[in-house]
Amino acid sequence: MTTIPLLGISVWLIVKIFVLLGLVFYFVFALVVVRQVQLMTETLEVGFETQLKILSYLHLAFAILVFLAALIVL
Amino acid sequence: MPDIFINPPEEKKEAKTPSPREKHKAPGYTHNPLAAYGYLPDKVNFETRESEEKVILLLRQHPITLLPKALVTALMILAPSILSIFPILSFSRLPPNFQFIAVLIWYLATAAFVIQSFLPWFFNVYIVTDERVVDIDFYNLVYKEVSDANIDKIQDVTYKMGGVVRTLFNYGDVLIQTASEVPNFEFLAVPKPDKVAKILQDLRIEEEQEKLEGRIR
Numbered sequence: 001m002t003t004i005p006l007l008g009i010s011v012w013l014i015v016k017i018f019v020l021l022g023l024v025f026y027f028v029f030a031l032v033v034v035r036q037v038q039l040m041t042e043t044l045e046v047g048f049e050t051q052l053k054i055l056s057y058l059h060l061a062f063a064i065l066v067f068l069a070a071l072i073v074l
Numbered sequence: 075m076p077d078i079f080i081n082p083p084e085e086k087k088e089a090k091t092p093s094p095r096e097k098h099k100a101p102g103y104t105h106n107p108l109a110a111y112g113y114l115p116d117k118v119n120f121e122t123r124e125s126e127e128k129v130i131l132l133l134r135q136h137p138i139t140l141l142p143k144a145l146v147t148a149l150m151i152l153a154p155s156i157l158s159i160f161p162i163l164s165f166s167r168l169p170p171n172f173q174f175i176a177v178l179i180w181y182l183a184t185a186a187f188v189i190q191s192f193l194p195w196f197f198n199v200y201i202v203t204d205e206r207v208v209d210i211d212f213y214n215l216v217y218k219e220v221s222d223a224n225i226d227k228i229q230d231v232t233y234k235m236g237g238v239v240r241t242l243f244n245y246g247d248v249l250i251q252t253a254s255e256v257p258n259f260e261f262l263a264v265p266k267p268d269k270v271a272k273i274l275q276d277l278r279i280e281e282e283q284e285k286l287e288g289r290i291r
Contacts, residue, residue, distance in 0.1 A: 012169065019175065026182060033189055036216065040197045043218060044210055046132065047117035048107035052196075059185055066178045073171045 016074040023067040030063040108196070110134040111265040113273075120201060120208065122220065131202035131273060135195060135263040136245035143191040150184040200261045202273060204280075207250060209259055223254040226281040231274050233267035250274070 003010055037056040041049040103113050112118070112132035123129075154177050158166070168176060194212055201208040208222040228250055235246030246267040250259040264270060 012172070015172070019179070023179070026186075029186065032216070033193075037193070039218075040193065040212060043121050043220070044197055044199060045117065045119040046107045046115070048196075056189075059189065062185065063182060066175070066182050069178060070175045074175055 012074075016070070019070055019074065020067070023063070023070055027060075027063050027067060030060040034060050110136050111269075113269075118201070120210065120220075122208070122222065123203070124205070127206070128204045129201060130204060130277070131200075131270065133200040133202075133261055133264045133270065134198065136243060136265050138239065138243050138245070139263050140191065140195055143187075147184065147188055147191070150180070150187065154180055200259075200264065202270070202277070204277065207252075207259055207274070209256075209261075221256045221259065223250075223252040223256060223259065224281075225274075225277045226285065227252045227254045228274065228278055229253055231271050233271045235267055248274075 004014075034053075034056045037052050041052060103115075104111075105116065106112075107115075107117070109115075110133065113130070115129060115132045118129045118132050166173065194214075197210065197212050199210050201210070204225075206222045206224050207228070208220065211219045211221075213219065230249075230251040232249045232251075233246055234249070235241060235244075240246050240263075243265075245263055245265045248261040248264060248267045248270050250261070251257060252259065261267070261270065
């Protein structure tokens with residue numbers, strides 16, 4: 001039985017909402033990581049900054065993709 | 075009168091600009107920005123560096139300290155495949171669309187773990203310049219601490235290397251006592267602690283020499 005009797009809402013819909021909420025928080029975390037990599041590379045430069053910034057942006061893109069996938073697929 | 079000696083014409087030799095790789099042949103020199111022991115590293119700059127200040131050493135914790143986290147990362151990457159063999163432990167009880175998203179979220183968590191493991195290792199560095207020792211620490215993603223002390227304020231340098239793993243991989247701790255506001259600097263789990271101590275000793279001798287001669291640099 002996947003529907004809550006009193007509310008008539010599917011349990012999976014509630015799970016989907018919580019998953020999307022969690023992914024929004026993760027998106028904020030990914031933004032913090034991008035900003036932090038920027039601050040860290042301003043503090044210390046060793047010739048690897050471009051690669052690290054690219055990795056942080058890729059991580060952010062992955063977080064956005066997973067959010068969109070959850071929005072569409074679930 | 076015949077010439078006794080005629081000076082042969084001088085051949086003009088153009089000064090050959092050494093390539094970056096030829097410039098430094100000192101042992102321990104590396105071009106690798108991920109190196110844990112960088113003697114005379116190139117392209118190193120930090121916030122409080124003066125224009126004429128020369129970076130002698132860039133140190134990080136030995137890469138072997140990342141091994142436990144690397145193993146956990148490998149297990150996390152393989153977990154969805156391995157656990158699919160055991161239906162109770164896998165995501166098979168979920169509807170197929172939730173299974174797909176669950177796997178994506180698992181790999182997102184893995185990426186977060188890798189970032190949380192790598193960034194502090196990479197950016198927590200110990201720098202020795204010709205004038206100072208600098209300790210840059212990022213305790214978490216939003217808190218950093220930068221400490222430095224002049225070489226001439228160093229009172230004592232001790233290095234410790236003990237245990238099978240540390241002896242095998244040649245890494246240990248270098249403890250520096252100073253007369254500055256930060257009394258102790260600890261270079262923890264750095265490669266070649268004996269060489270680090272030797273370099274610090276040479277720099278201290280050079281600073282004393284500069285004081286005696288009245289030089290600034």
